[in-house]
Every structure is written in structure tokens, then in C-alpha cells.
Amino acid sequence: AQKVTQAQTEISVVEKEDVTLDCVYETRDTTYYLFWYKQPPSGELVFLIRRNSFDEQNEISGRYSWNFQKSTSSFNFTITASQVVDSAVYFCALSMKTSYDKVIFGPGTSLSVIP
Amino acid sequence: DAGVTQSPTHLIKTRGQQVTLRCSPKSGHDTVSWYQQALGQGPQFIFQYYEEEERQRGNFPDRFSGHQFPNYSSELNVNALLLGDSALYLCASSLGKIVGGELFFGEGSRLTVL
Numbered sequence: 080a081q082k083v084t085q086a087q088t089e090i091s092v093v094e095k096e097d098v099t100l101d102c103v104y105e106t107r108d109t110t111y112y113l114f115w116y117k118q119p120p121s122g123e124l125v126f127l128i129r130r131n132s133f134d135e136q137n138e139i140s141g142r143y144s145w146n147f148q149k150s151t152s153s154f155n156f157t158i159t160a161s162q163v164v165d166s167a168v169y170f171c172a173l174s175m176k177t178s179y180d181k182v183i184f185g186p187g188t189s190l191s192v193i194p
Numbered sequence: 195d196a197g198v199t200q201s202p203t204h205l206i207k208t209r210g211q212q213v214t215l216r217c218s219p220k221s222g223h224d225t226v227s228w229y230q231q232a233l234g235q236g237p238q239f240i241f242q243y244y245e246e247e248e249r250q251r252g253n254f255p256d257r258f259s260g261h262q263f264p265n266y267s268s269e270l271n272v273n274a275l276l277l278g279d280s281a282l283y284l285c286a287s288s289l290g291k292i293v294g295g296e297l298f299f300g301e302g303s304r305l306t307v308l
Contacts, residue, residue: 083236112294122282124237124299131294170236174294180227180250182297184236 219287
């Protein structure tokens with residue numbers, strides 16, 4: 080079965096703190112893709128990053144960084160020096176090569192950054 | 195460059211009625227996917243349309259149907275509405291030839307069934 084778990088339902092941090100959002104996935108496919116999306120209050124999901132299963136290199140983009148570890152089936156997302164504008168719901172997602180059209184989303188983590 | 199647009203943004207229906215939601219994909223995109231997002235949950239895949247055909251379908255009953263037009267826009271139809279169909283319906287567009295590509299989402303149509 081394919082599944083995405085985000086154990087943290089809600090996180091609250093004070094501005095400028097670092098925060099890590101956890102994501103654990105399950106799949107038997109050897110080729111798959113992992114994503115993070117951000118959903119602000121407006122409702123529109125915004126793409127943040129895409130990783131394929133053969134690329135375990137970690138990535139940094141400004142204040143955002145991602146840690147992909149196949150050994151633990153995790154794809155965690157860290158925001159450094161958080162800002163109020165980072166407040167949103169964040170979704171980790173998975174698609175498999177055998178059914179790449181179907182993206183499976185986790186339940187999401189609601190992040191609140193307090194000024 | 196217009197992004198993904200959806201209409202209507204909000205609508206209220208009663209049980210047993212039928213609803214049609216519409217989506218125009220991002221310019222240059224040929225694939226449209228529909229997702230249902232219940233309150234406090236992640237989006238659930240309904241189906242995807244490519245070249246005017248349903249390419250893949252999630253675990254939704256036949257009451258949920260769709261269509262894609264030659265200009266790549268799409269409609270989602272839900273018949274015999276149930277209270278549990280109340281949700282945010284999201285449309286996402288992408289390029290069909292790119293495997294595992296990113297999805298571009300609209301702001302959704304919020305359906306309330308009374």
C-alpha cells in the first residue's frame with residue numbers, strides 16, 4: 080500500500096525559530112516521486128519541491144531545506160528563521176512510476192508562526 | 195500567464211442534487227486532475243484527464259464523473275449529492291508527458307451540501 084504520514088498535526092513556533100516538518104512514506108515501488116506543497120489560507124496549493132527516488136541529495140533553497148533518507152523512508156522539511164508568512168498548512172505527497180498520475184497526499188501539518 | 199482557474203468559488207446544494215464544477219488549466223498544460231479536500235485533511239485524488247480521456251481514477255464512486263474538452267478545460271460532475279460530499283474541490287493542471295511532474299492548483303470550489 081502507498082501511504083504518506085505526517086505525524087505533526089499542528090506546530091506553533093515563535094518567529095525566527097527553526098522548525099522541521101516530518102514526513103514518512105510507504106511504497107513498494109522502486110521509482111517514485113516525493114513532493115512538498117504549501118497551502119495558505121487562500122486554499123491554493125503551491126509547489127515547493129520535487130524529488131525522485133534515485134536522488135537522495137539534500138537540497139537547500141533560501142530558508143528552506145529538505146532531507147531525504149530512503150533508509151528511513153522519510154522526507155523532512157526544515158524552515159530556518161521562520162517568518163509569519165510561513166504560516167500555512169504543509170503537505171507531503173507521493174506518486175509512483177506505476178501510477179504517477181495519482182498523487183497521494185499526507186494529512187498535512189498546520190504551521191503557525193507567532194510574531 | 196493565467197494560472198489554474200476554477201468556478202464557482204463557493205456553492206451550496208441540497209442532498210440529492212447534482213453539481214458541475216469547472217476548471218481551466220494553466221496555459222500550455224494539457225492534463226487536469228481533480229482532488230477532494232475535506233476539512234482538516236489532505237487532498238484525495240478523484241481522477242485525471244488527458245487527451246479528453248480519464249487516464250486514472252481514485253477510490254470514488256461513479257457518482258463522480260468528469261469531462262475534458264478539446265481546449266483542455268475540464269468539468270467535474272457529482273450526482274445524488276450526499277452530506278459527505280461537502281468539501282473543497284481542487285483542480286490541478288500539469289504536462290501529461292512529464293512523469294511525476296509538479297501540479298499547479300487552482301484555489302478550489304468550496305461545496306456545501308445541506
